[in-house]
Amino acid sequence: MSNLRHPTRDALLRDGLNQIREQRGISMSKFAKTLNALAHAMAPGKVSKWVDLNSLIDADEYASALITWHKQVERWAAGTTEFPAWLEEPWVTALEELGDEGTRAELANRHGYLAVSRHSGKGDAGSLMSGVGNLNKASGGATVLIAKIACDGVIDGDDLQYLPEAQRILLDVAAQAMGMADVMKRAEAGLAKA
Structure with a gap:
């Protein structure tokens, strides 16, 4: 939540x-x-x-x-x-x-769901590459915050300031990945019909 x-x-x-x-x-x-x-x-x-x-x-x-x-x-x-x-x-x-x-x-x-990031396009390579860029940006931000949180080997009061933003970024990473998977799924369905 x-x-x-x-x-x-x-x-x-x-x-x-x-x-x-x-x-x-x-x-x-x-x-x-x-x-x-x-x-x-x-x-x-x-x-x-x-x-x-x-x-x-x-x-x-x-x-x-x-x-x-x-x-x-x-x-x-x-x-x-x-x-x-x-x-x-x-x-x-x-x-x-x-x-x-x-x-x-x-x-x-807010309700315990994971949003799927919407990628433009019809399942083309351009929307996937855009998704890769967004995924890399989000995961880079997550890596920096996780390193700050975990550098001393414990999650404690000193890490409290980083936890909300780290959670938000990790959810964004998941949403970007799910959005890319959705683009691929739509492309696969379209190719299977052809």
């Missing part, structure tokens, strides 16, 4: 947005546009009271709809409006599309 750094799932999702905005310079407007497209694709019945921005041609209608949607996203992001359950999947997918690498895994870990 996760150490539950965030008290609620929506707090975790809001933090994921804050992270990509701070670390990657993603604007709230870009996130709102991405979220709008995904929410309309993934939960069309729930999001029907807001306009699908991709369906608009008229510039004035688009600007008005974008402002309305943007304000709603800001309210969800600030926690001033209840975060609906149907929004979780589009939100985390929007975060991933904009560069987030850990929110889905942390959400899954």
